[in-house]
Every structure is written in C-alpha cells, then in structure tokens.
Amino acid sequence: MTETLSIRIDAETKKQLDALARRSKRSKSFLAAEAIAAYVEVEKWQLGEIEAGIADLDEQRVVSHEKVAKWLRSWGRSSEGKPPR
Secondary structure, eight states, rough: OOOOOOOOOOHHHHHHHHHHHHHTOOOOOHHHHHHHHHHHHHHHHHHHHHHHHHHHHHTTTTOOOOHHHHHHHHTTTTTTEEEOO
C-alpha cells in the first residue's frame, strides 16, 4: 500500500532528478521513494546506535580514553594489543 506525499525541492535538484529518471527509465516518484526509504533506514540505524551508546554511558559500560589510546599506539607492532573492553 502506498500513500501520496508532496515535497518541495529546488529547481536544480528537480532537473537532476528528471535526468536520472530518463536515464534509468524509472519514474521520478519511484526514485524519490527509493531515496527516502534509504534515508529513513540509515537515520533509524544511526539514531538507534546513538541511543545504545547513551545507554552504555548511563550504565557505566565504557572504556577509558587512555586504554583506547594505548591500544591504538600498539597497532602495527609485533606486540599489538587486544582491543580494550
């Protein structure tokens, strides 16, 4: 089931969308819907990760900067350390 959504875009973006629609033999509506769906998925994932990080901070599930910096300095050496936990 689909619904209609009206949006305003600048003239240059519309011009580019028109060109992409012609080249891909897809409708502007199809391309816009695909772009919006991809954006929504990425934003949903990103906000979920941010919320999970904040929850980790709230629960004191953190690794100190010093431990991470020490680990990063060991990269590429024969004595490379394991990731801190």
